[in-house]
Amino acid sequence: MATQINKQLGDNIFLTTLDAAASWARANSLWPMPFATACCGIELMSTAASRHDLSRFGSEVMRFTPRQCDLMIVAGRVVMKMIPVLQRIWMQMPEPKWCISMGACACSGGVFDTYAVVQGIDRFIPVDVYVPGCPPRPEQLIRAIMDLQDKIKKTGTYNAREFQLRILPDGPKRFDEDELMRIRERNGLKLDDHKYDPIH
Amino acid sequence: MTESAESDWKQVLEKALPSANLRWSEFRNQHRVDVPASAIVAVLTALRDAGMDQLCDLTAVDLLEYPGATDRFEVVYLLLNTTSGQRLTVRTHLNEPDLKIPSAVPIWFGADWLEREVYDMYGIVFEGHPNFKRLLLPEAFESFPMRKDYPVKGRGERHNFPIITRAES
Amino acid sequence: MPLELIDSPGADSNQREGLWTLNFGPQHPATHTTLRLVLQLDGEMVVDAEPDIGFLHSGFEKLAEVLDYNQYVTIVDRMNYISPMANEIAWHHAVEGLLGIELTPRCKYIRTIFAELMRIHDHLLCTGTCVLDLGGATAFMYAFNEREKIYEICERASGQRFHTGYTRVGGLLYDVTDDWVQMVREFCKTFPKAYRDFAGLVMKNRIFVERTRGVGVLSKADAIAGGATGPVARASGVERDLRRDEPYLAYDDLDFDVCCAEGGDCYARFQVRMMEMLESLKIIEQALDRLPSGPVFISGTGKEGLPDKREVYRSIEGLIHHFENIMPNRQMPSPKESYYGATESPNGELGYYIVSDGDFRAYRARTRPPSLLHFSLFSRMIRGCMLSDVAAVLGSINIIAAELDR
Ligand code: SF4
Numbered sequence: 072m073a074t075q076i077n078k079q080l081g082d083n084i085f086l087t088t089l090d091a092a093a094s095w096a097r098a099n100s101l102w103p104m105p106f107a108t109a110c111c112g113i114e115l116m117s118t119a120a121s122r123h124d125l126s127r128f129g130s131e132v133m134r135f136t137p138r139q140c141d142l143m144i145v146a147g148r149v150v151m152k153m154i155p156v157l158q159r160i161w162m163q164m165p166e167p168k169w170c171i172s173m174g175a176c177a178c179s180g181g182v183f184d185t186y187a188v189v190q191g192i193d194r195f196i197p198v199d200v201y202v203p204g205c206p207p208r209p210e211q212l213i214r215a216i217m218d219l220q221d222k223i224k225k226t227g228t229y230n231a232r233e234f235q236l237r238i239l240p241d242g243p244k245r246f247d248e249d250e251l252m253r254i255r256e257r258n259g260l261k262l263d264d265h266k267y268d269p270i271h
Numbered sequence: 272m273t274e275s276a277e278s279d280w281k282q283v284l285e286k287a288l289p290s291a292n293l294r295w296s297e298f299r300n301q302h303r304v305d306v307p308a309s310a311i312v313a314v315l316t317a318l319r320d321a322g323m324d325q326l327c328d329l330t331a332v333d334l335l336e337y338p339g340a341t342d343r344f345e346v347v348y349l350l351l352n353t354t355s356g357q358r359l360t361v362r363t364h365l366n367e368p369d370l371k372i373p374s375a376v377p378i379w380f381g382a383d384w385l386e387r388e389v390y391d392m393y394g395i396v397f398e399g400h401p402n403f404k405r406l407l408l409p410e411a412f413e414s415f416p417m418r419k420d421y422p423v424k425g426r427g428e429r430h431n432f433p434i435i436t437r438a439e440s
Numbered sequence: 441m442p443l444e445l446i447d448s449p450g451a452d453s454n455q456r457e458g459l460w461t462l463n464f465g466p467q468h469p470a471t472h473t474t475l476r477l478v479l480q481l482d483g484e485m486v487v488d489a490e491p492d493i494g495f496l497h498s499g500f501e502k503l504a505e506v507l508d509y510n511q512y513v514t515i516v517d518r519m520n521y522i523s524p525m526a527n528e529i530a531w532h533h534a535v536e537g538l539l540g541i542e543l544t545p546r547c548k549y550i551r552t553i554f555a556e557l558m559r560i561h562d563h564l565l566c567t568g569t570c571v572l573d574l575g576g577a578t579a580f581m582y583a584f585n586e587r588e589k590i591y592e593i594c595e596r597a598s599g600q601r602f603h604t605g606y607t608r609v610g611g612l613l614y615d616v617t618d619d620w621v622q623m624v625r626e627f628c629k630t631f632p633k634a635y636r637d638f639a640g641l642v643m644k645n646r647i648f649v650e651r652t653r654g655v656g657v658l659s660k661a662d663a664i665a666g667g668a669t670g671p672v673a674r675a676s677g678v679e680r681d682l683r684r685d686e687p688y689l690a691y692d693d694l695d696f697d698v699c700c701a702e703g704g705d706c707y708a709r710f711q712v713r714m715m716e717m718l719e720s721l722k723i724i725e726q727a728l729d730r731l732p733s734g735p736v737f738i739s740g741t742g743k744e745g746l747p748d749k750r751e752v753y754r755s756i757e758g759l760i761h762h763f764e765n766i767m768p769n770r771q772m773p774s775p776k777e778s779y780y781g782a783t784e785s786p787n788g789e790l791g792y793y794i795v796s797d798g799d800f801r802a803y804r805a806r807t808r809p810p811s812l813l814h815f816s817l818f819s820r821m822i823r824g825c826m827l828s829d830v831a832a833v834l835g836s837i838n839i840i841a842a843e844l845d846r
Binding site: 113114150156 | 499569584587591602603842
């Protein structure tokens, strides 16, 4: 029996786990959602354009609707008025999803330590890969995508391991909540009555 | 701008507003005129009719920490004559609590967003503006950030958002 | 082509029946960055548009009050980020005007070359992405190919390919090398061919032409009263170019034409942009031929201008000079005055109104952003056009969110 199959199929069979196969497929066909707000967005464009050609890495299918995407690239600073939009788009993306924070501004506020700029998007949404630089070179972004692919290949789907991981307190910690409370109290601001609810 | 240009504008304004208290000054060939806030519409209209067809910019300055300043806010109109290239700066001063000035939108409609921005940043109210509300900041924002007594890093508004964790998303 | 509206839109538009509202943005591909439009539509026709901006307001002007004249250059870079160096040149043009500094000839020429390279840079992206939004991805690829070459030129001169931070009060970060001159010459040689390819893909593309001609018309009177400048105003027939009308840098010695068009529609704006690229190339070539030698920094007896880095590291005088320029309490004083300095940036008149209280730091530095004034004219241009024209009009006025919102 076994020899029969062997004869028919020859070397054309590979054995692997379903997890690995699914992760491999996912990692190499990322559909990014370019959340390009500022200068980093232009570098994101040049990464996708002729010279650097992101499609060599299987993630050039930029889709502008969150429903079709599994990777959000936040390129540029996110400010007070934009963060509810960002959160809403993040919530609209289907699982499994990943996020790359591109540029100093998205990671930490960068040079803009001002009243309007959110000091790092990881305070408000989860982030998988951080890319430093102002703006990062296209090569750096490509490297980040490769790193993300490595990360994706480590998760699986058969036993829904990635969803388990999502509940574990991994990844970036929440923004120091004591500090947050202090700032809010000092200024008489309450979270409960904020005016812009991102999810509804 | 040549010397004669200044006297041109001077004549225009003197003819239109013989009694107004105008102060002229000059720095590196840029001519400026300080006018009282009550006369601003008359001055701008007279200048527009005399050829200043473009409002190049409209902005404000908070003079709270300016050495030797007696007024709190200064509203600045940069005017331009697009055919001759002459420029003129018109300035006026405002003090709390009466932060109101007539709008320049009927004179140049380009003043629309500029005035809204000034309100957004300084809280100066332009009366008679057709669509007066904040321009850049969220409606719920309570302070006027470009005032000198507002800290650069804000009062914590930038931290005041809900947090979405992995488990929730 | 825009259709005639039966009754005029505007104030009474609420009363018209069957209108529907469409939210456009802030995360929409055609906005490139972050703007939001609330469109009132009658079927597919735009009756009114209300832009909602501020999605990238990051407090640039507040930062101007805490950073000194040299430090703030890193921030202005990030304003019109598709032509970063044009902002630096505008900022230091205003600061030098305030301080009364006259640049050295070599510095003037280098800045001129960069300003023009930036104009090409800007127009390439603006046109390329607009064509992309209208459905042609190829021109975008061609445009970015040329942009990469300009990035390299910037990188060779300043060390950074994007946000160069290259100008300083009274000079430049480094002098350029002969290599660099060679690179720019090479670019000038290869650009015309790339331009021909690109222009063929854009201006001879029937779809593009039909989607832009007659769309988004801005009349001359509106352009003037609304504060339009640069290519937008020139496309409406306002013949004004600060490079010619208020010559700064080396523009006085150079020979170039001001490109104008008559139509005032999207197509005219693209025409102006395409023509300007060739004019810029002409300017660069002339400036390269005449590039004088000499220092790039004004030779200060006192505190003007930073010293050459080699001197800082090798001589005590240079170090002292550097120290005097950098320490916050010893910097060069500025006159207690206000000054408005403007340059012709690729997008229009980019000016800075600086109020100084005597320090080497602005008390207030106001940016006159061309994008803001252009975008406020948007609702006038779009009325009576179709929904699909929104992308064309947005692309043709080249709104840069960071400059719009600061
Ligand atoms: S990190 Fe730098 S390049 Fe990126 S958005 Fe921020 S300022 Fe712009």
